[in-house]
Amino acid sequence: MSAAPAVDAARNFGPALSLRPKAKNLTLGTLLTWVFVAAALLWTVVPLLWMLLGSFKGSGDVTSADPMWFFTPTGQNYVNLFTGANNLSPYLINSIIAAVGSAVIATVLGTLGGYGLARTAFKGKKSLSFWFISTRMAPIAAVVLPLFLVFRFAGLLDTLPGLILAYLSFNLPFAIWIMSAFFEAIPPSLEESAKVSGCSPWQTFWYVSLPLTKAGMVTTAVLCLVFAWNDYAFATVISGPNSQTLPIAATQLVTQTGVDWGQLTAIGTIVVVPMILVGLAVRKWLVTGLTLGAVTGE
Amino acid sequence: MSVSRTEVQASVQPDRATRPAGSRKITFTGWLMAPGITLLGVLSIIPLVMLILMSFSKVRLLGGLRLEFAGLDNWARAFGDVELWKSWATTLAFFVSTLGIELVLGVAIAVALNRLVRGRGLVLPLILLPMFVAPSIVGLLGRYLLDPTFGLYANLLQSIGITQDVLGHPVSAFAAVVLMDVWEWTPLIALITLAGLSGVNPSVLEAASLDGASEWKKFWHMVLPSIRPILLVAILIRSMDAVRYFDIIYVTTNGGPADATKIIPVRLYEAAFRFFDLGYAAVIGIMMLVLTILIARFFVRLMGEKEEN
């Protein structure tokens, strides 16, 4: 595996100074930059902020014809979500089990498989890598169709194990591919010396390589978690009354008699906030993760 | 800062040397890979074979699944279906406009962030936020913002004289779903580009500045060429995802109005899970799969190039 040539440059020239403007046009340049950055910030943050605000608005305020930035906040939307006939808690629990389950399994198997992939050279390696990536990137609509029929046969529809398996169909190849990228970044001299001092292959893996990829494992787990948690297409087909997840619950609030935007923004907030928190926690390795290791961003 | 893992890899002693070529004995690393590969095999190859079989069959659902061989019927219908080709054209338009805008904006944001001496640590996480939002929620949020009676953005548009319902007209609805995708994924491009920018050799730029090169010239002739490989990676990643996801359109326009946003995944979903025309859907699925595989091949080749040299 290789990174793009440009990236190598950094090795030679150290930390980035790159486009920093010269002192004389610092003020104007910096000002323009800041204006642009501020616009970009508005563009990204306003919708999310609006959703967050909406979730604390009362039923009249949330759909008021004049957008309301100031209002009397209420927790009623959240209370409504967790009480009454359509209590959200089972959905929340399903979402957690399915997303965490698939993330943990994918990370464990992906770590083993990724190490194997990184440390072996065999004839079909390239084909194998290619298979992983095309599995990861296969169009969901094309995958879910036969998967549904297979699951029907296996009795896995509307079960959490079924949902976890469905998520593994994209999280597992991702985890193997990414973990192999992380293992390949470990200086081989470390493993060599471990071998010389009499470590078995397993001991080398367990005591030398594995601790060095802790960050990689956490990143992999987090990204798998995000992918699974955010899924909608698989869940609409595979899940049922016993395994409904949060994104499905959210779209169910769009009903014939109208949309309860207060509750909808509240569900949105519940779906989004945890992923933002865990996602930002691993932001140092995000580039590596999201480019499937083609770019390393550390 | 960016570090390539290639130079590290070059010196790894592959264990090929330690075992005879063509040995069928499963090695230690083989054992490590076995569980993952087996599971993935079950999860990917069986569905693939099913998909291919379905594409040549009339699929009956009621009273249990039955495949009746139908030869090339589904395939002939797909290739002769004008509506399907219109959807491919829509897909291409969607693809080009999302990717184009995301690239330009993403690079611009990355360059701007790269110029920031202070505050980047605070700004970058905020810029990244949309990437973590579930696409279905992005769609619902888009509907909330664009609702003609109470939407925040619809309100802004009305104040500048655009009173039509954004999601109700072909062009504006298409633009809206494109912009929702742009909103969600521009940060990814920016993030990748930023990683690339930190690898641009500053002393060369300094020298160019002394020669009187303008900022734009430096960007166009020096920065851009050196981050091109990384941009290519970004493009490939986003391309594969663009064929993959359809949640945003599914929860907003569901293909309308006037089929202006009916991209291929939406049509597949409709053929499969609304019309239960499963054989036909399988054909569309295979078409999409072939496209993904072509892009993926290019991607793997790109990653392999250095290694081979």
Added chain:
Amino acid sequence: MRTRAPALTRRQMLRAGGLSLAALGGLTACGTTTATTPVPTLAPGTDPWRRFAGTTINFISENTAPTAAIAANLQPFTDLTGIRVNIVSLELQALVQRVALDLAGGQAQYDVIYADPYQVLAPYAAGFADLREFAEDPSYPGVEGGFEDFIPTQLEACGTFGDSDAIYALPYDCPTMIWQYRIDIFEKYHERMSADLGFDPTPSGERTWEEYYLIAEWINQNVDEIPYGTGHQAKQHDSLMCDFSNVLWSYGGDYFANGREVGLRGTEDPGPCLLDSEEAVAAAEFYDRLISIAHPGSLGWDWDGVGAALRAGQIAMAPNWHEFAAPNESELPGKVGYAPMPRGPKGTSNHFGGTGIGISATASGVRRGAAWLFVNWATAPQTQLDNLKSTAGGGTPTRTSVYELPEVNAAAERPTELPNMLTAETMSVAWEDEKIGLRPKIPMWNECDTALFTEVSRMLAGQKDPRQAMSDAKNRIDGIVARGWAA
């Protein structure tokens, strides 16, 4: 760089291919040998309502007001029978998908199914149990008033398919599109409108679609407190077909020959589509004109948008489902009136959107019996009366006996405790044989429907003229029908 021939992968593929072929064989076998466990017999002396106590069943429904009311009022059923009911309520499109997938499997996950006549019953009639099996079985509590108590048109439209005498579903709700308007606005501007337009604008079965158009245009121009005269559910969606059909039928157009029979009983072979007739083209031309002066939001509204817009004072009138009377009355008490749809050259046509609930043919054992008890209870007169009174939603009854109750009759006038009954007088007209609008009950309707509303949406977007749109819709529908129903 050149990738080596993927020898390993190909071998793996072949091996795995054999494996999945075997699995497929298993699938096929599994499908054809579906059998249901018999319902346990009734022990002598037991209460027939209690014989399945302790069972849990799943009811899948569209997320409609009547189901919201049932969900809020399940306790009496559980008290009566000891059966627990899980209600899964989904948006119609999602429901259709789930039900089809469920029926495909052979073992029912959903025991009681909200059987939309067009998208669920027609394609999957074979997947439903014949309810006569239960109704005629003396070991079950009988159907109060018998099947005859259901409004006959509704029983036929919601419960039957084709030539079979089987009853697959019992009428559960009956939303029908009628003309809804702001009484206060029409009263306030009555004199001026009459003078300017030259006719009495008060909505009634006597008004024509042309007059409806003129009224809407007049309100656009002359009424300040409400921005637009009319609004429509004209998003590229099932709702667009519903809204357009009212006009289509009243202009004398139809989807297929013998449209009434195709709508009431249903068929697998409806013959050629008639959407390219002059009547249909005239209807399309009018509809195109009407939408061009409607609230601009119309192009983005499906059936949840129009009602909200009427209640929010955005529009003064709209064709909409009559079950919205209750929310109308709670937001704008005394201000919303109802009338049958305007007339076209052929008369008035009021689109029927009612649905029955049925039992999955593969439901077995105690769940099969429990499912029937629920269907029987949920469509019983007392339950319908409770739903009518429900504050959590509720629709209007599907049984004639309920309409005959004095307290229900009295509720048709304001002040009323049962706001949905405010439509009663209008409904008695709208449900008359020649005035109720029934879309084709054919198995491939879902796809035909999509072809139609896509073409109408293209017409509304200005991409096609009405004649072109109708002719393209006809050709697409003919193609779909010719292919037949696969599943």
